[in-house]
Amino acid sequence: MKQENIWKPDRNYYFGNKSQYYGQSIAVLMFNDHRYLRILFETIVSKALRLSFRESFKKDLSEFFKLSKKIENKSELHKNLEFYLYQGEEIHEKKSKIICPHCNEREAKYFPLVNYLSHGFSLNPEFVFCDNKECRKRARFCARENIAERCFKFSIFEITSKYLDADYYNKHRKDVIDLFKKVFSIPVINDQFAFDFFSK
Ligand SMILES: [Zn+2]
Numbered sequence: 001m002k003q004e005n006i007w008k009p010d011r012n013y014y015f016g017n018k019s020q021y022y023g024q025s026i027a028v029l030m031f032n033d034h035r036y037l038r039i040l041f042e043t044i045v046s047k048a049l050r051l052s053f054r055e056s057f058k059k060d061l062s063e064f065f066k067l068s069k070k071i072e073n074k075s076e077l078h079k080n081l082e083f084y085l086y087q088g089e090e091i092h093e094k095k096s097k098i099i100c101p102h103c104n105e106r107e108a109k110y111f112p113l114v115n116y117l118s119h120g121f122s123l124n125p126e127f128v129f130c131d132n133k134e135c136r137k138r139a140r141f142c143a144r145e146n147i148a149e150r151c152f153k154f155s156i157f158e159i160t161s162k163y164l165d166a167d168y169y170n171k172h173r174k175d176v177i178d179l180f181k182k183v184f185s186i187p188v189i190n191d192q193f194a195f196d197f198f199s200k
Contacts, residue, residue, distance in 0.1 A: 006083070012195045013080040026084050027194030031177060034088070034157040041081040045071065048078075061085065061155060087198040088154030091184070095197070096152055098183045100130035102138045111179065112139055113148045113159065123156075123175045128183070152183050
């Protein structure tokens with residue numbers, strides 16, 4: 001999708017006192033509770049378009065972006081959610097700073113997701129790799145497991161969350177944050193940093 005004509009926030013959006021995240025910014029919550037923001041966004045779009053539960057349940061985030069575009073007169077919350085969640089899926093294209101350790105040349109774009117049968121998925125930030133075929137092969141060899149490939153998108157916070165318990169999810173979340181810190185050279189996640197990260 002093209003970046004032009006995208007509405008951009010000029011300041012952080014903070015949740016009001018009706019939210020469980022009173023006083024917290026959407027920008028920081030992208031790191032801390034992506035699922036909450038996604039569900040809120042999908043609910044707002046579903047309500048505006050009067051989708052049934054069955055209709056909306058089958059759709060993924062990318063389909064909700066398309067639907068959301070059709071809606072006029074969006075609330076501030078809706079516009080902000082749409083902006084941040086969309087950036088979270090695209091940010092790897094503009095902010096990734098990590099070099100592929102296999103060729104030491106090209107920008108790494110992917111990481112292997114290792115499938116441990118008993119534990120669900122596990123990230124493996126050691127073995128990031130680039131578009132090159134040889135590097136991909138080497139990454140697979142290093143990981144020595146069945147791997148799926150993923151690029152650095154914020155929806156990877158949710159890869160495992162549906163099936164696993166809270167402890168596992170928290171560990172997964174920490175792994176993703178560690179990975180993102182490395183990939184995007186993130187010093188510390190606070191309101192100002194997170195706002196700049198997504199909007200500049
Ligand atoms: Zn490479």
